[in-house]
Amino acid sequence: MTTIQSPQAADIALEEVPMVRRFEWLSVLGRSCQSTRGMVGLGLTFLVLAVAFLGPLFAPEKPNKVGVVGAFAGPSSNAIFGGDALGRDVLSRVLSGGWQIIVLATLATALGVVVGAIAGVAAAYLGGWLDNLIMRVVDVVLAFPQLVFALLLISVAGNQLWLLVVAVGTSHAPQVARVIRAAALDVTERDYVKAVAITGVSPVRVMLREVLPNLTTPLMVESGLRMSFSIIVMAGLAFLGFGFQPPDANWGYMINENRIGAAINPLAILVPAMLLAIFAIGVNTFADAVTRSALRVDRTVRASITADAGSPALAVVLPAEDQAMPSKETKTL
Amino acid sequence: DSSAGAGTTTSTSSPVKGGTLRAGLTGGGAADTLDAALPLNNIDFARGGALYNPLIGMDNDAHGVKALADLIEPSKDAMSWTIRLKDGLTFHNGKPVTADDVLFTLNRVVSNHYGGSSALTQIDMKNAQKVDKLTVKLPCFTPFSILDQALYANAYYLGIVPTDYDPNNPVGTGPFKFESFTPGQQSVFTANRDYWDTAAHVDSLVISNYTDETAQLNALQAQQVDLVNQLSAASVGVARAAGQVLVSKGGGSTPIVMRCDKPPFNDVRVRQALRLVVNRAQLNSVIFEGNATVGNDVFGLWDPDYDTSIPQREQDIDQAKSLLRQAGQSDLKITLVVGDISYGAVQTAQVFADQAKLAGVTVEIQKVTVTDFFGSNFLSWDMSIDAWYYTPYLAMASYTTTPGAPYPETHFSDEKYNSLYQQAIATTDEGARRELSHQMQLIDHNQGGYIIPQFAASIDAAGKSVGGLTASKTGLSFGNFDFKSLWVA
Amino acid sequence: MLLQRVPLGIVTIWIVTMIVFAATQLLPGNAALAVLGKNATPERLAALEKQMGLDQSPVAQYWHWFSGLLQGDPGRSLVNQQTISSLTGPQVLNSAALVVTAGILGTLIGVAVGLVAAVLRDSPLDHALAATALAILSLPEFVIAIFVTVLFSTNVFHWFPAVSALPPGARPWDHVSMLVLPTIVLVIVIAPYVFRMMRAATVEALESEYGEMAGLKGLTKRQVLLRHALPNAVAPTVQAIGLNLLYLAGGIVVVESVYNYPGVGQALYQAILNKDVPTIQFLVTLLAAFYVIVNIITDVLALMATPRRRLQR
Amino acid sequence: MSVSVGTTDPVHEQGHGGAVETGKGNMRVTVENLTVRIASSKVVIVNDVSIEVAAGEILGIVGESGSGKTTLGLAMIGHTRRGLEISHGAIRLDGRDLTSLPARKMTGLYGSAMTYVPQDPGTALNPARRIGSQLREILTVHGVSKREADERIREILGEVGLDGVRHVLSAYPHQLSGGQQQRVAIAMAFACRPGLIVMDEPTTGLDVTTQRTVLNTVRSLCSKYGVAAIYVSHDVAVVAELADQVAVVYAGKIVERGPAARVFGSPEHPYTRGLLRAVPSAERRTRLRAMPGVRPELGDPSPGCAFAPRCSISESRCHHVSPVLVAVPAGSDGSHSARCLVAPGVGTREAMALDLRVLDAVDDQHEEADSTVVLQVSNLSAHYGTKKVLHDINLSIGKNECLALVGESGSGKTTLSRCLVGLHRGWSGEVRLSDEEITPGVSQRSRDALQRMQYVFQNPYASLNPRRTVGGLLLQPLEHFTKLGRRERNQRVVSTLDAVSLPRTYLAKYPDELSGGERQRVAIARALVVQPQVLVCDEVTSALDVSVQASVIEMLRDLQLDQELSILFITHNLPLVRSIAQHVAVMSDGRIIEQGGTDSVLDNPQAVYTQQLMEHLPSFEDPVRSVGLG
Numbered sequence A: 001m002t003t004i005q006s007p008q009a010a011d012i013a014l015e016e017v018p019m020v021r022r023f024e025w026l027s028v029l030g031r032s033c034q035s036t037r038g039m040v041g042l043g044l045t046f047l048v049l050a051v052a053f054l055g056p057l058f059a060p061e062k063p064n065k066v067g068v069v070g071a072f073a074g075p076s077s078n079a080i081f082g083g084d085a086l087g088r089d090v091l092s093r094v095l096s097g098g099w100q101i102i103v104l105a106t107l108a109t110a111l112g113v114v115v116g117a118i119a120g121v122a123a124a125y126l127g128g129w130l131d132n133l134i135m136r137v138v139d140v141v142l143a144f145p146q147l148v149f150a151l152l153l154i155s156v157a158g159n160q161l162w163l164l165v166v167a168v169g170t171s172h173a174p175q176v177a178r179v180i181r182a183a184a185l186d187v188t189e190r191d192y193v194k195a196v197a198i199t200g201v202s203p204v205r206v207m208l209r210e211v212l213p214n215l216t217t218p219l220m221v222e223s224g225l226r227m228s229f230s231i232i233v234m235a236g237l238a239f240l241g242f243g244f245q246p247p248d249a250n251w252g253y254m255i256n257e258n259r260i261g262a263a264i265n266p267l268a269i270l271v272p273a274m275l276l277a278i279f280a281i282g283v284n285t286f287a288d289a290v291t292r293s294a295l296r297v298d299r300t301v302r303a304s305i306t307a308d309a310g311s312p313a314l315a316v317v318l319p320a321e322d323q324a325m326p327s328k329e330t331k332t333l
Numbered sequence B: 001d002s003s004a005g006a007g008t009t010t011s012t013s014s015p016v017k018g019g020t021l022r023a024g025l026t027g028g029g030a031a032d033t034l035d036a037a038l039p040l041n042n043i044d045f046a047r048g049g050a051l052y053n054p055l056i057g058m059d060n061d062a063h064g065v066k067a068l069a070d071l072i073e074p075s076k077d078a079m080s081w082t083i084r085l086k087d088g089l090t091f092h093n094g095k096p097v098t099a100d101d102v103l104f105t106l107n108r109v110v111s112n113h114y115g116g117s118s119a120l121t122q123i124d125m126k127n128a129q130k131v132d133k134l135t136v137k138l139p140c141f142t143p144f145s146i147l148d149q150a151l152y153a154n155a156y157y158l159g160i161v162p163t164d165y166d167p168n169n170p171v172g173t174g175p176f177k178f179e180s181f182t183p184g185q186q187s188v189f190t191a192n193r194d195y196w197d198t199a200a201h202v203d204s205l206v207i208s209n210y211t212d213e214t215a216q217l218n219a220l221q222a223q224q225v226d227l228v229n230q231l232s233a234a235s236v237g238v239a240r241a242a243g244q245v246l247v248s249k250g251g252g253s254t255p256i257v258m259r260c261d262k263p264p265f266n267d268v269r270v271r272q273a274l275r276l277v278v279n280r281a282q283l284n285s286v287i288f289e290g291n292a293t294v295g296n297d298v299f300g301l302w303d304p305d306y307d308t309s310i311p312q313r314e315q316d317i318d319q320a321k322s323l324l325r326q327a328g329q330s331d332l333k334i335t336l337v338v339g340d341i342s343y344g345a346v347q348t349a350q351v352f353a354d355q356a357k358l359a360g361v362t363v364e365i366q367k368v369t370v371t372d373f374f375g376s377n378f379l380s381w382d383m384s385i386d387a388w389y390y391t392p393y394l395a396m397a398s399y400t401t402t403p404g405a406p407y408p409e410t411h412f413s414d415e416k417y418n419s420l421y422q423q424a425i426a427t428t429d430e431g432a433r434r435e436l437s438h439q440m441q442l443i444d445h446n447q448g449g450y451i452i453p454q455f456a457a458s459i460d461a462a463g464k465s466v467g468g469l470t471a472s473k474t475g476l477s478f479g480n481f482d483f484k485s486l487w488v489a
Numbered sequence C: 001m002l003l004q005r006v007p008l009g010i011v012t013i014w015i016v017t018m019i020v021f022a023a024t025q026l027l028p029g030n031a032a033l034a035v036l037g038k039n040a041t042p043e044r045l046a047a048l049e050k051q052m053g054l055d056q057s058p059v060a061q062y063w064h065w066f067s068g069l070l071q072g073d074p075g076r077s078l079v080n081q082q083t084i085s086s087l088t089g090p091q092v093l094n095s096a097a098l099v100v101t102a103g104i105l106g107t108l109i110g111v112a113v114g115l116v117a118a119v120l121r122d123s124p125l126d127h128a129l130a131a132t133a134l135a136i137l138s139l140p141e142f143v144i145a146i147f148v149t150v151l152f153s154t155n156v157f158h159w160f161p162a163v164s165a166l167p168p169g170a171r172p173w174d175h176v177s178m179l180v181l182p183t184i185v186l187v188i189v190i191a192p193y194v195f196r197m198m199r200a201a202t203v204e205a206l207e208s209e210y211g212e213m214a215g216l217k218g219l220t221k222r223q224v225l226l227r228h229a230l231p232n233a234v235a236p237t238v239q240a241i242g243l244n245l246l247y248l249a250g251g252i253v254v255v256e257s258v259y260n261y262p263g264v265g266q267a268l269y270q271a272i273l274n275k276d277v278p279t280i281q282f283l284v285t286l287l288a289a290f291y292v293i294v295n296i297i298t299d300v301l302a303l304m305a306t307p308r309r310r311l312q313r
Numbered sequence D: 001m002s003v004s005v006g007t008t009d010p011v012h013e014q015g016h017g018g019a020v021e022t023g024k025g026n027m028r029v030t031v032e033n034l035t036v037r038i039a040s041s042k043v044v045i046v047n048d049v050s051i052e053v054a055a056g057e058i059l060g061i062v063g064e065s066g067s068g069k070t071t072l073g074l075a076m077i078g079h080t081r082r083g084l085e086i087s088h089g090a091i092r093l094d095g096r097d098l099t100s101l102p103a104r105k106m107t108g109l110y111g112s113a114m115t116y117v118p119q120d121p122g123t124a125l126n127p128a129r130r131i132g133s134q135l136r137e138i139l140t141v142h143g144v145s146k147r148e149a150d151e152r153i154r155e156i157l158g159e160v161g162l163d164g165v166r167h168v169l170s171a172y173p174h175q176l177s178g179g180q181q182q183r184v185a186i187a188m189a190f191a192c193r194p195g196l197i198v199m200d201e202p203t204t205g206l207d208v209t210t211q212r213t214v215l216n217t218v219r220s221l222c223s224k225y226g227v228a229a230i231y232v233s234h235d236v237a238v239v240a241e242l243a244d245q246v247a248v249v250y251a252g253k254i255v256e257r258g259p260a261a262r263v264f265g266s267p268e269h270p271y272t273r274g275l276l277r278a279v280p281s282a283e284r285r286t287r288l289r290a291m292p293g294v295r296p297e298l299g300d301p302s303p304g305c306a307f308a309p310r311c312s313i314s315e316s317r318c319h320h321v322s323p324v325l326v327a328v329p330a331g332s333d334g335s336h337s338a339r340c341l342v343a344p345g346v347g348t349r350e351a352m353a354l355d356l357r358v359l360d361a362v363d364d365q366h367e368e369a370d371s372t373v374v375l376q377v378s379n380l381s382a383h384y385g386t387k388k389v390l391h392d393i394n395l396s397i398g399k400n401e402c403l404a405l406v407g408e409s410g411s412g413k414t415t416l417s418r419c420l421v422g423l424h425r426g427w428s429g430e431v432r433l434s435d436e437e438i439t440p441g442v443s444q445r446s447r448d449a450l451q452r453m454q455y456v457f458q459n460p461y462a463s464l465n466p467r468r469t470v471g472g473l474l475l476q477p478l479e480h481f482t483k484l485g486r487r488e489r490n491q492r493v494v495s496t497l498d499a500v501s502l503p504r505t506y507l508a509k510y511p512d513e514l515s516g517g518e519r520q521r522v523a524i525a526r527a528l529v530v531q532p533q534v535l536v537c538d539e540v541t542s543a544l545d546v547s548v549q550a551s552v553i554e555m556l557r558d559l560q561l562d563q564e565l566s567i568l569f570i571t572h573n574l575p576l577v578r579s580i581a582q583h584v585a586v587m588s589d590g591r592i593i594e595q596g597g598t599d600s601v602l603d604n605p606q607a608v609y610t611q612q613l614m615e616h617l618p619s620f621e622d623p624v625r626s627v628g629l630g
């Protein structure tokens, strides 16, 4: 765009002029994959996903078949990761035990992020008593440490997998709500939101169409972090004996059931633990990369964000219970 | 005297006097108690064993051996029992042990419906009498010739306490005296120098609660404890490297319990099929590294009347399938409820589920917390895994499978069985009783609601400096929690 | 600020007590039954229920409990009938010792490493630290604990006790060696948060125009860091520390359980397992109060460190 | 002055004594062939610049946004922003080469021998520290004792006119106004009596009166202490008034330089001329002339003169041959030189004259525009909380009319516009749009009323949703306000885009792919697409540089003429008012103090305040324009 073309020069048939870029997100993804960061993140994520979802097809043994090798047998040619407490083949359990925790963690993360984002945006944009109400609810839920919250919910409501998702997801929601509210407070103060609001567009539409799309960055970062936390909390619950059921081969549960053998066959915990960690690292790194390439802001902002590898953490770690309230005008629009 | 053990005995040097013995045991929690009548778990048993003595207990061969009682004898018609205390016994506070204390103890248990009352269901405590200073007479409602069995099988609920017993400052006759106690954490005891039997080698005993096996093993490796109990077979290697391992071929078990009054288990063919599905050797080797004793779906392994002539049931998938087909349950789906109530329970469930697959049976495991397991559904789960310490056969039947039993978890009911039982407990003729017992066992073996794949071995470990370890067939750790016989070099 | 936050905090705690109470009422199974376990008989059940007040209406039970709580009497444990205050008092102290030690160490380490990474930003060391932090953030606490134990206690080095079962009555500082491993684990878990925050805040300050200006005023790198970057990194870091303390409130459940450490986390876990309703109620209320207080303190501190928010124009 | 660098340091002795005694050519700073580039991509930002400034002299650097002024200014004190590097060239301060000095030595020089006044003091002052400690710091780190520092600070605060402000020293930056912050930054820069000072747009955002004070201060401090000053700005008027020497920068290169009077008096480079032509005149109503096109992207590899694609007099060789700086007029002493192949040569006078002939006064045809009142504001009073900021405002705008609202910063101009468009509800009074009365809140207004009055925000960078394409941005209000079919909607979008002179290919672009001027056009297009009667424009050009400003203003003028639009035009730029508005209202302290036809108010101001405003305007009369008119 070195020169402004004259209107005549661009006298193309109307239909040919695209007004919106429909698959813009694809190009964002594409761009983020071009960065080393994006490639590493995506690579790690896909590696783990491949193990989790294709693994069951390649498992040499049934994951629950007992006595394949001796209890906590070390690695051998027919069981390269050795055996677990019941002599089951660790490799087969690893290959079969990924998809469940990944699906559950993803669902819990999605639940937490969606509920949290809705609450956060509504609180920020609508302000007033609703903001107060939402933030008080958030405070109350936050007052239960995440693990304790999930533990209580599960022991009250029963030990079922969908409840595990609900419990973990719900415990994420208030944290997401706080972060998103802080970010949304900033966005709702932007002129482009006001520009639409003063035309009388309904608040719900403004929130959905103007505010939310501009929260992709914190949402991506949050989703990545929440994904790690989902896995950590689910594994923690498994450790305490809640959530997953034996004999499910499940990375989170495997770490727990094999820890007696940590000194004899450490692979039985190391392998699933590492896969979970790699997955979390991959997802976070990729979220980070997407964030960077999705930033449609002017150069200076982009430069300052790129310069600081840790910056998204700021938004995430900070509860940002900023007293900065939207000004009265926006609240009452 | 409890040194007549038959299990593995570890190499020992000569006893050393003094020092502190530190035991790190699992299975306890905030509900821990020192009350002689209220023990709930293994670790309560350990503490009870230190503080109290029963009238009659078990030796390391799992045979009855008189403790405080000098005489324990039924009348000819088995309608009453006479129990006489040893002379010169005293409580920790110096007070002599009398017949009043015995009556007080038994009355306390029965009137409060405490655990030990299951041994005394046939005893008419209201009419129990003191005969003399050391002797009591216990009349029975119906003939009951196996009170001695019932008492020693329930010995841990029946420690004799004084008439002014205060559970918060417990006084007993045991080899150790109470020093301090924090539920869920730790209890400390000192040796009772005036013990009526061989006094303890060590000066004090500390029993700590451990949350899990990993912590126990870590502590053993780091020499923070001298004794740990209830290890899994997989830990033997680690434990051996850190000290000595004591394997006790116990008579306790983690049976699979089927409700015989509810479908699909009300069909005896289903019960038989599921028993045939079990590969007992594999269970033994996977869970106990071959240390357990293969079971034959009948209780009472060490009972002199245990019928070893019943052919051992082996895995037979074809037969199981055909039985299921006959019962119209070719693709049976069942839920097995299990809690971490004892080593082997959850493991048995997993291995069983894997084996059942061979016969086309889908076993879904529902793992619940210990509290939930013993919660409101206890005794009415359709299929579950319970845990029992070694109990002689007839006593076990009186607890579980006969009319009026306190733990009718199988809901098994068979008239012939019941009448055999009535005859058995009415006769004091041991030969006749054996015969009746054998017939009952055969019914259990063929039709009962229990699958008893094995009698668990219990694996304990001790630090290198511990001496005096003796295995016990009861399956309880350290030679029946016989802390007084251990020493620390 | 304080005037507004404190009452809000109190209301939060109060609502938490109601929720906890309602939730624990819903705990499946009868609490009395849960206590008696295999030894339950109908007669014993009824007696115990009466003793526990379970035959009263829920509102009456709540009021009874809440008024007791206000008078400093949280009631008695269901499972062993001892007063909750005498049971949990030492546990609260033990956990506090652990949390405070780990909090301070984790913060110091996080801050120091964060500063180093910020100064050396984009260096290989910086990247390595960032990756390590992310890796740690993705691992469950007990996995870290397992490997810390294998390394420092049971298999490689035999330096510290593997189990931190403080004897009852003992104070944590009487057995410092027992605190070492749980503290190391908690420090490893929380330091990355502080590190990331500190690094981000410092980099932001260094790269800000006032950071650049400070250099152009003739301040050395170190002076810029200490005088200009640090004051601006305080507020976000305080928030991160606050969050960490809050995290610790939940994280101790797992770590205490791994190390058999007699603290609040263990107690709460046990109480949940045992359905010891009064103990659950008390401990959760306690944690909520901790949350509210930490929250208020960090907010006030962060506010004090941010003149723009503290002083309106 | 005792400074840590030591008394033997020549820089400081000279700085201290104020004696203008420099080594080479009496110059305090000499920059030779300076090139700054982006370290990673090697893209050049400042290209081969050579320049000198003598003690006591002020060099003005002008150029449009993004031309590299700030980068050049910073490089002259040997500093580059993160990610940039000086790849080439020498910078000599009093004969000492800064590029070869070790970092430690440089640190010693910063803040004492040379200082910098940042572009935006609001972000350059540490928000967490008090003004006093930040001011004192620059002295104490260079070894000045506390007592002496305090004395110096008191003195310098007086010189920048902050002595009257209470508690300045104990205030935090956010507690000061923009003007006060800027003066603090200047005080800081002069505190150490440096030899060289670089000021980056130190008066943007100040009202004319404050600006005047600051400029006077700078002027007197420079001559008093013999400081060599570099003054970076895109405000041609200010530079013309302040600077001795001027360098015009385009795409990282100096395209013309020389004494201010010469460069502005007889500009040679077509870029300089374009710039000057875009500056509105305070005296005469003129059309503004924007330069066509936009500046080349950084790192544009095309050969030849960088300005050639936008140049009206370019020849084919301009696209191939890179011009060098040559003295103008040819063969003169070289104090005035330009980088153009065409202009300084023979025949350019003609080209220039041709170019100038199109300048004319705006036809005043619609001075007597339709008298129908479209927007009528009566007795409007507004308040923020309990603070009343607008008092009984009465205004009316006729059909087709442009009413300018001027006034000092904080007088309530923005508040009035926010009240009108519904962004602020705290007001009373009567506002009629055509025949409909307007309520404070948006939700109670009729869709029709909302549609008829549209608002254009000040900041083009903030008012467009970055997640919507231009097409999406224009469709959004159409979908909301109209029930047009898809085809008609698209038609309307395209014709509006045509009206603001943006090519249709822009429909699929995102705002961040547009320049500031283009964004403001899109923002205006968004307002126009629903065919409003009244457009409220609050400082719509203040974020833009003169050339872009000119294009936006001319576009508004055309729209006003073609589309029967009434405009409320809020600004503090009086020359702009002259150019676009038929009527003007002057606001002070929340009251309208004067109102009337533009020429009558500006030529013959009645209110004292208006008179002051006119007086303090930088006196800049574009010589090119006078030539053309004369």
Ligand SMILES: Nc1ncnc2c1ncn2[C@@H]1O[C@H](COP(=O)(O)OP(=O)(O)OP(=O)(O)O)[C@@H](O)[C@H]1O
Binding pocket: A299, A303, D038, D045, D063, D064, D065, D066, D067, D068, D069, D070, D071, D072, D081, D082, D083, D084, D119, D234, D298
């Ligand atoms: N650190 C940097 N990294 C990359 N590019 C940069 C950097 N700093 C500046 N630039 C680019 O260099 C060019 C010149 O920037 P500079 O700030 O010097 O312009 P300017 O003339 O001061 O503009 P303005 O009038 O807007 O302040 C711009 O295109 C900018 O995008």
Ligand SMILES: Nc1ncnc2c1ncn2[C@@H]1O[C@H](COP(=O)(O)OP(=O)(O)OP(=O)(O)O)[C@@H](O)[C@H]1O
Binding pocket: A327, D384, D387, D389, D407, D408, D409, D410, D411, D412, D413, D414, D415, D416, D572
């Ligand atoms: N949100 C607000 N809350 C309280 N006071 C405000 C608010 N916005 C503006 N003010 C005050 O109202 C007065 C008028 O402000 P306004 O922004 O309308 O001035 P302006 O004429 O537009 O100034 P400028 O030329 O600087 O844009 C000022 O004193 C300002 O401090």
Ligand SMILES: [Mg+2]
Binding pocket: D069, D070, D071, D119, D200
């Ligand atoms: Mg600039």
Ligand SMILES: [Mg+2]
Binding pocket: D413, D414, D415
């Ligand atoms: Mg304004």
